[in-house]
Amino acid sequence: MSARxxxxxxxxxxxxxxxxxxxxxxxxxxLIQDSLICGPxxxxxxxxxxxxxxxxxxxxxxxxxxxxxxxxxxxTCRIASESNHTLLHSESxxxxxxxxxxxxxxLYCCVCCDQxxxxxxxxxxxxxxxMGLPENGNGGIExxxxxxxxxxxxxxxxxxxxxxxxxxxxxxxxxxxxxxPLGLRGLNNLGNTCFMNSVLQxxxxxxxxxxxxxxxxxxxxxxxxxxSSDKLCLPCDIDVIxxxxxxxxxxxxSPAKFxxxxxxxxxxxxxxxxxxxxxxxxxxxxxxxxxxxKASHAIKDKEDCQCIAHRVFSGLLRSDLTCTSCxxxxxxxxxxxxxxxxxxxxxxxxxxxxxxxxxxxxxxSTLAGSLDLFTRPEKLGSDQKIYCxxxxxxxxxxxxxxxxxxxxxxxxxxxxxxHSTIRKMSRKIDRHLQFPFSLDMNPYLSSSIVxxxxxxxxxxxxxxxxxxxxxxxxxxxxxxSGMLESGHYVTYLRLTNQWYRCDDAWITEVDExxxxxxxxxxxxxxQKVICNKGSDDMxxxxxxxxxxxxxxxxxxC
Numbered sequence: 001m002s003a004r005x006x007x008x009x010x011x012x013x014x015x016x017x018x019x020x021x022x023x024x025x026x027x028x029x030x031l032i033q034d035s036l037i038c039g040p041x042x043x044x045x046x047x048x049x050x051x052x053x054x055x056x057x058x059x060x061x062x063x064x065x066x067x068x069x070x071x072x073x074x075x076t077c078r079i080a081s082e083s084n085h086t087l088l089h090s091e092s093x094x095x096x097x098x099x100x101x102x103x104x105x106x107l108y109c110c111v112c113c114d115q116x117x118x119x120x121x122x123x124x125x126x127x128x129x130x131m132g133l134p135e136n137g138n139g140g141i142e143x144x145x146x147x148x149x150x151x152x153x154x155x156x157x158x159x160x161x162x163x164x165x166x167x168x169x170x171x172x173x174x175x176x177x178x179x180x181p182l183g184l185r186g187l188n189n190l191g192n193t194c195f196m197n198s199v200l201q202x203x204x205x206x207x208x209x210x211x212x213x214x215x216x217x218x219x220x221x222x223x224x225x226x227x228s229s230d231k232l233c234l235p236c237d238i239d240v241i242x243x244x245x246x247x248x249x250x251x252x253x254s255p256a257k258f259x260x261x262x263x264x265x266x267x268x269x270x271x272x273x274x275x276x277x278x279x280x281x282x283x284x285x286x287x288x289x290x291x292x293x294k295a296s297h298a299i300k301d302k303e304d305c306q307c308i309a310h311r312v313f314s315g316l317l318r319s320d321l322t323c324t325s326c327x328x329x330x331x332x333x334x335x336x337x338x339x340x341x342x343x344x345x346x347x348x349x350x351x352x353x354x355x356x357x358x359x360x361x362x363x364x365s366t367l368a369g370s371l372d373l374f375t376r377p378e379k380l381g382s383d384q385k386i387y388c389x390x391x392x393x394x395x396x397x398x399x400x401x402x403x404x405x406x407x408x409x410x411x412x413x414x415x416x417x418x419h420s421t422i423r424k425m426s427r428k429i430d431r432h433l434q435f436p437f438s439l440d441m442n443p444y445l446s447s448s449i450v451x452x453x454x455x456x457x458x459x460x461x462x463x464x465x466x467x468x469x470x471x472x473x474x475x476x477x478x479x480x481s482g483m484l485e486s487g488h489y490v491t492y493l494r495l496t497n498q499w500y501r502c503d504d505a506w507i508t509e510v511d512e513x514x515x516x517x518x519x520x521x522x523x524x525x526x527q528k529v530i531c532n533k534g535s536d537d538m539x540x541x542x543x544x545x546x547x548x549x550x551x552x553x554x555x556x557c
Contacts, residue, residue, distance in 0.1 A: 014191075016097040016109050017116050020070070023095060028070035029124045032100055036125060044105040044125050044251070054102060058085040067099035067108050075102070078113075086110040104505055106188065117190040122254055181495045183210075185245045186252035186505035190259055194504055195277040198489035199284065200255065201502045202476035202524050203238075204245055205493055208312045208408050213242040217308070218292070232261035234287035235308075252505035262287065277478055277489050278338075278413050278522060285309040285337050313337045316405035318446045321386050322398045324379075328390035333404055338411035338522075343431050344369035367435040367523075370414070375402055375444050402449040406441055410472055410525040416480060428483060430519065435474070437494070437512075439525055442470040472525035479518040492518065 020028075037047040046068060048054060054066045056077035064079035067086050072093065076085040090097045090110035099108045101115070105125055109116045183205065187197040203209055212218070218235050237258040244253045262280075265287040292307035304310065317336050322329045343365040377400045380386070385394040416429045442448055445468075477492045491502040492515045501510045 014109050014112050014116050016111050017118060020098045026120060029121055033124050036105060046102040046105060056085050058088060066102045068102055069096050070098050071096045115189045115191050180507060183246045184500060184507055186507050188252045188254040189504040190256060192274045194489040195275045195280050197504050198478045198491040199277050199281045201491040201493060202478060205476060206409050207526055207530050212308045213239050214246060232264050233291055234261050234265055235291050237261040282337060285313060312409050313407050313411060315407040318402045318404040320400045323388040323391060324396045324398060326390045328388055338413050340413040340415055341370040341374055342415050343429060344373045365431055365433045371444050375449055402446040403444050404446045408527055408530060412523045414521055416521055433520055435523060437474045439472045440470055469527045469529050471528040473528050474523060474525050476524040477515060477520050478522035480521040481519060
């Protein structure tokens with residue numbers, strides 16, 4: 001995979017950061033450099049004495065997130081929107097709007113109450129980390145996590161001394177028990193982009209999609225024929241992220257190029273506001289299809305699209321309309337990239353006006369119940385009568401959904417946001433959903449549904465193939481916590497039978513009970529036969545010799 005040289009415009013920062021840099025330049029960044037240290041797994045953080053606990057200068061508390069002002073170095077806390085001492089500090093002191101997260105070494109705007117991205121600050125952090133680490137006797141970085149391989153050829157997009165950076169590349173040392181698997185890397189929040197980071201983590205570890213990009217199936221010089229007048233190529237920028245994540249570098253990565261490219265593709269969503277993770281997921285797949293689907297000239301109109309997005313995520317839904325008068329059934333088929341499921345809430349427990357009793361116990365839903373609800377026959381209302389070809393008039397009908405074709409990777413979207421027609425407002429459903437790690441989709445296939453409808457009679461079924469795999473294993477769960485307007489997305493990844501919590505730049509090991517207790521929003525299952533083929537433990541793979549950096553990575557290519 002060759003180096004990328006894209007023309008790239010950095011997303012515009014908030015106006016408070018612009019004003020700060022006009023008044024103070026990079027002086028604050030240079031001062032912060034002296035306080036930066038390299039934390040666990042390559043993360044950067046502000047150095048503080050081990051015996052000293054950070055305390056807020058306003059409340060003297062030690063809870064919540066702490067931020068250090070770039071002007072006066074005062075430390076303030078932010079526990080919630082109603083307890084935001086960083087905002088009080090900026091309101092009490094003129095031009096004290098920009099601070100730094102002590103634990104994450106990320107810029108924070110006290111007025112916007114959000115993280116902000118600046119490539120100049122990124123350069124300062126990365127340069128300090130690369131130049132400040134001690135060298136060992138072999139001329140490399142002591143304790144470094146870098147490797148020279150097929151995935152390491154990246155465009156840093158920075159003006160600092162790249163020769164010094166390249167000089168510090170070293171073989172990865174033998175991993176310790178606390179070392180994470182290869183490809184597990186945090187993603188920096190670029191300003192309300194947790195929705196993007198959570199979905200990207202799931203896409204980066206979807207086995208078929210991962211194998212496609214790691215084996216160089218999309219290369220901007222050989223495959224991408226974009227012209228200077230075209231929008232940025234979304235698959236090319238996804239390929240860059242794969243290169244960065246699987247390079248062996250453990251420090252958090254900033255997907256700024258991809259964010260800008262996605263903004264060009266989805267201009268209606270181009271802002272620093274929080275977006276819906278499900279909407280982002282569909283938008284990314286559409287962007288891949290728009291580029292790669294149109295690029296294939298071998299596909300005829302009647303054939304399935306062979307772009308990687310549809311080959312991995314595309315399935316086929318069947319909708320049956322049955323006349324209640326004569327029993328005549330008409331079927332239609334629609335492609336899908338995911339399946340949206342309602343929480344199996346009983347009519348007695350649901351409420352259209354969002355009213356609830358105090359201390360009311362919230363019932364628990366199950367994924368099996370939601371799938372049963374999705375494939376359950378539904379009687380259409382009197383205003384939804386269909387024209388029956390057999391009766392030759394409009395009749396009442398039953399509608400039933402089923403799955404005609406399963407994808408390689410099954411994405412299940414849980415509808416947690418609903419709208420009240422009475423109060424004309426939206427809310428989030430906090431109901432817990434129990435879901436299995438192993439899922440058998442056979443009961444929800446069209447063949448099973450139709451056979452059940454006719455009493456399991458033995459008859460030939462069109463397209464009923466015996467070799468179709470219906471068993472799936474979960475590998476990623478995107479969760480949403482908080483309220484509808486101020487929530488946060490986090491992804492749980494299942495790698496080598498261990499769960500990891502991906503919270504933007506932070507990666508931590510968690511027990512499966514933590515995953516089961518989370519409020520799942522998007523669940524990604526992969527066919528078990530694919531999961532078994534790609535289940536090699538990459539975390540213990542030896543680093544490739546420096547003399548032969550182009551050997552394919554076992555289990556990935």
